[in-house]
Amino acid sequence: MASRILLARENAKYAPAPPGVTPNYEHPASNGGMYMAGTLTTLVVAFICLLIRLGTKQWGPRRRLQWDDFLIVLAFLFSVARTACFAVDIYHYGIAHHVWDIPLPFNRNTWLLHRIADIMWPPGMLCAKLSILITYLQIFGHYRKFKWAVWGVMAFNIAYLGATTLVHIFWCTPVAATYGIKKPGQKAAVCIDGYKTDLSIGALNLLTDTIILILPMPMLYHLQLSKARKVAVASVFCVGAVTVGATIAREVEIADKLKNSETDQTWVVMYEALWISVELNTAIAASCMLLCQHFFKYILVESKFGHSMQSLLRTNRSSGSSQRSGGSSRYGQNETKAFDLTGNHGNST
Numbered sequence: 001m002a003s004r005i006l007l008a009r010e011n012a013k014y015a016p017a018p019p020g021v022t023p024n025y026e027h028p029a030s031n032g033g034m035y036m037a038g039t040l041t042t043l044v045v046a047f048i049c050l051l052i053r054l055g056t057k058q059w060g061p062r063r064r065l066q067w068d069d070f071l072i073v074l075a076f077l078f079s080v081a082r083t084a085c086f087a088v089d090i091y092h093y094g095i096a097h098h099v100w101d102i103p104l105p106f107n108r109n110t111w112l113l114h115r116i117a118d119i120m121w122p123p124g125m126l127c128a129k130l131s132i133l134i135t136y137l138q139i140f141g142h143y144r145k146f147k148w149a150v151w152g153v154m155a156f157n158i159a160y161l162g163a164t165t166l167v168h169i170f171w172c173t174p175v176a177a178t179y180g181i182k183k184p185g186q187k188a189a190v191c192i193d194g195y196k197t198d199l200s201i202g203a204l205n206l207l208t209d210t211i212i213l214i215l216p217m218p219m220l221y222h223l224q225l226s227k228a229r230k231v232a233v234a235s236v237f238c239v240g241a242v243t244v245g246a247t248i249a250r251e252v253e254i255a256d257k258l259k260n261s262e263t264d265q266t267w268v269v270m271y272e273a274l275w276i277s278v279e280l281n282t283a284i285a286a287s288c289m290l291l292c293q294h295f296f297k298y299i300l301v302e303s304k305f306g307h308s309m310q311s312l313l314r315t316n317r318s319s320g321s322s323q324r325s326g327g328s329s330r331y332g333q334n335e336t337k338a339f340d341l342t343g344n345h346g347n348s349t
Contacts, residue, residue: 108180
């Protein structure tokens, strides 16, 4: 019979080793490498996109950062903090080991760091989503109905992600039990059903991710762009589909691996943790990708390298083709002015 131990997840039990399996306290198996590989890869991608975004803003006409930039930097810092918590937990406290390979007494720091990491996710995701929505307002804010729709989505995200943060902070009763603190004579802690709660949070997040993904699509019809340019712009917005995919994967992992409260919690929880981190990192990258086109425009058109390449191409053209190129260039400039992702032709928030 499994003996109950304090886990800040649905009052989980200490699962014994399966029949025929001997606990390995010396060299236990770990799936922490899976978590670190997936998380660090997407975190590095998010960091590169963040640098490009900030560089683009500094090179742009306004040459200053705005609220959406500060929010996405804050989201990245929350992601770094979450990754650091899990890194320490994996390599020092055994969160990624099979529960039967962890010697008793169970170290409370295992779930303390896990709880802190979980608390980092809602505000980080909120900052990333608000950054994207503020960017939408900078682009399309002069459309009244769209502006009110964005404000409504903002309010909903603030409400449910704020509530999610409080849920993670006050996961157990008494609250100290949430962080593995048990006083002498204290009754058994009563914790929230993590399976149902995580599924509900994931479903709400999937809903808002999908809304944010499709929200700007109708506005593309109002842009004075060629069909090819509209497709290109739509593809930029669709980068957020990766975040939606990560949210779906997270829901699948929860439904598949966390339903049984007596399962191998310290092992299976890492699959959900991985997709939560990937979800946050891809949201950060998606927010930054909305501005990355201006970085490449600068490199290929406005920089010394770009001017050199254009001069080289012009020397190989006839006067007639040069005139046609000039007309095409002016048309391209008009298209660019019609859609400026830095918000220079939209309402600033």
